[in-house]
Amino acid sequence: MRFPGLVENEILKIARQRRFRVVVLILMALIGLIVFAQSRGRDRFMKKDWRVETQERMANIQNWLRGGRMPASSQRWARFELQRLQYHLERDINPDAISGPLFARAFANASSYLLLPLLAIVFASDIVSAEFQQGTIKLLLTRPVGRARVLASKLAALMLAITLTVLFGGIVAYLFGGVAYGYAGWGAPVLTGFRAGGETFDPTAVRSIVLWKETVLVYGLAWFAMLCVGAIALLTSVLLRSTAASMGTMVAALIAGSILPRLAPSWESQKFLFVTNLPLPDYYSGSPPPIPGLTIGLAVAVLAAWAAAALAVAFAVFVRRDVLA
Amino acid sequence: MPETVLSAENLTKRFGKREAVSDVSFDVLAGEVFGFLGPNGAGKTTTIRMLVGLARPDRGRVRIRGLDLAHDFVRAMAHVGCIVESPDLYRYLTGRENLVHFARMLPAGAAERIPELARMVALSERLDDKVATYSLGMRQRLGIAQALLGNPDVLILDEPANGLDPAGIREIRELVRYLAAERGISVFVSSHLLSEIELMCDRVAIIHRGKTLATGPVRELLARLASDRVRVRARPAARAAEVLSAFGPAETEAGDAEGIVDARVDVERVPEALRALLEAGCDVYAVDRPLPSLEEVFLDITGGETV
Numbered sequence: 001m002r003f004p005g006l007v008e009n010e011i012l013k014i015a016r017q018r019r020f021r022v023v024v025l026i027l028m029a030l031i032g033l034i035v036f037a038q039s040r041g042r043d044r045f046m047k048k049d050w051r052v053e054t055q056e057r058m059a060n061i062q063n064w065l066r067g068g069r070m071p072a073s074s075q076r077w078a079r080f081e082l083q084r085l086q087y088h089l090e091r092d093i094n095p096d097a098i099s100g101p102l103f104a105r106a107f108a109n110a111s112s113y114l115l116l117p118l119l120a121i122v123f124a125s126d127i128v129s130a131e132f133q134q135g136t137i138k139l140l141l142t143r144p145v146g147r148a149r150v151l152a153s154k155l156a157a158l159m160l161a162i163t164l165t166v167l168f169g170g171i172v173a174y175l176f177g178g179v180a181y182g183y184a185g186w187g188a189p190v191l192t193g194f195r196a197g198g199e200t201f202d203p204t205a206v207r208s209i210v211l212w213k214e215t216v217l218v219y220g221l222a223w224f225a226m227l228c229v230g231a232i233a234l235l236t237s238v239l240l241r242s243t244a245a246s247m248g249t250m251v252a253a254l255i256a257g258s259i260l261p262r263l264a265p266s267w268e269s270q271k272f273l274f275v276t277n278l279p280l281p282d283y284y285s286g287s288p289p290p291i292p293g294l295t296i297g298l299a300v301a302v303l304a305a306w307a308a309a310a311l312a313v314a315f316a317v318f319v320r321r322d323v324l325a
Numbered sequence: 326m327p328e329t330v331l332s333a334e335n336l337t338k339r340f341g342k343r344e345a346v347s348d349v350s351f352d353v354l355a356g357e358v359f360g361f362l363g364p365n366g367a368g369k370t371t372t373i374r375m376l377v378g379l380a381r382p383d384r385g386r387v388r389i390r391g392l393d394l395a396h397d398f399v400r401a402m403a404h405v406g407c408i409v410e411s412p413d414l415y416r417y418l419t420g421r422e423n424l425v426h427f428a429r430m431l432p433a434g435a436a437e438r439i440p441e442l443a444r445m446v447a448l449s450e451r452l453d454d455k456v457a458t459y460s461l462g463m464r465q466r467l468g469i470a471q472a473l474l475g476n477p478d479v480l481i482l483d484e485p486a487n488g489l490d491p492a493g494i495r496e497i498r499e500l501v502r503y504l505a506a507e508r509g510i511s512v513f514v515s516s517h518l519l520s521e522i523e524l525m526c527d528r529v530a531i532i533h534r535g536k537t538l539a540t541g542p543v544r545e546l547l548a549r550l551a552s553d554r555v556r557v558r559a560r561p562a563a564r565a566a567e568v569l570s571a572f573g574p575a576e577t578e579a580g581d582a583e584g585i586v587d588a589r590v591d592v593e594r595v596p597e598a599l600r601a602l603l604e605a606g607c608d609v610y611a612v613d614r615p616l617p618s619l620e621e622v623f624l625d626i627t628g629g630e631t632v
Contacts, residue, residue, distance in 0.1 A: 009430070134413055135410070136413050136414065138379060139471065140430075141378070142378060142379065142405070142409065143431065144402040146399055322379065322381060323374065
């Protein structure tokens, strides 16, 4: 009857299923592996003075550009990277220096392409379909509780699970990263807001920000993107009534979204797809969005619109459709 | 006349062009066990899905305690406990967690009934084990405990005997009779097992190909076919059979030792037949009019189609 009780039910079901423990393990194993691999790489490459290394990288990029065999999109990226390195070098800041806090922030950027969306999908795609597959939907929807309330309680529990996953990912990234790079450095200034204005680098948008603020912002963006993915996966779960089909559809969409900007960079309308807008942290703090005309504001708006539409359809279908499974 | 607790009015459901349920109507009265009998695929489960709001009827209406299910779902369902098709519960949760889960979906106080209900369905000992380890009979009983959490006026059970062994079937039957007799709960039971309905129910509706063929007290439906059946215990049996065959087909079952003759004699002619027996020198020990099994009623109504 009372909504908190319904949400408690849904949380109990998420927590007691094996997938919850699997997600926790996946996060810990993956972050551990990344830290290990990175610190090994660093040992090998970071022995030289970073200034020399940065200059070498710039020289390499310049050589590539002169070679002229790069596709247009890569050229744009190369010029941008060149300017970014130049910018750091001029201010005597190591562009690659890493610390536990920096690693935690970088994890949000890297994981918002595939890892975090995947975990959101793992939770969301069975939240309704599992009830159909177990047959428990027949009990759930014959209690004196409206169907919209049942679905709303599932949505609330899903949002909580996603929030905890993002938080947990960040905390594990910081703790594990700290082992390799030290735990200090939350107060370090970082440069943010690199923006690719077409072909030119626009340093006016670059600001210095304290790392912990930037990290909170970046995780907030990652969290928002994951909530949107969760909403869309909830819709596929409602529509397909099969966990496997729902998960498969969402993963296919994710992978398509990660390939599309590279395969068809000139198709501008893809910025209105939800998958191309998932890496919000990256669009915010660093790499230029892969599609011309895509800004962080637009990306947030597109994701929000997708999520709202997905929820509207999910509720309409869930409330109306006959349960014959 | 007892109050109507659950009523189906002209329920109709189409799947594409096929009409799975056509114009099904019945009333379930307070405190009775109402049987819903039909072969598999007759439309029993589709009807039940409409009764509990899982499926919307294309036409017709369900009322629970006078509340229209389509417009007053939440208040109407507060009076209903049900198991649709099979007792599907969360297998990865314990029995108790399942009950707590469903109690949270009910008004306050439902959780306090858990110990009492567990005792009633004889599950107290296993309540903290995962449902995955339960036998089908135990899951069926847990399902019934779940359905009773909200103190319902109507209990809807879909094929509760399915897959159970004879002992399990008997437990369920006794529980149903107890709930109706002692607790005053109306129970709606569907089944394709004629013997089950016969033993459990006060009234029955027979459904075939989506249509109700007959509704009425079990005894009345049985009596329909019983009108010309007579079982006579007389000696010598062979002679008695010969005499009775003048009134209709007659045969001795176990020969002269038992002296039982099954015959078909019109009710009006029974006294005449008895006089003929006496005149023929037969000793008559007993005359009985046995009720046919529900199966025979069913065969009769559906025109000889087997179940």
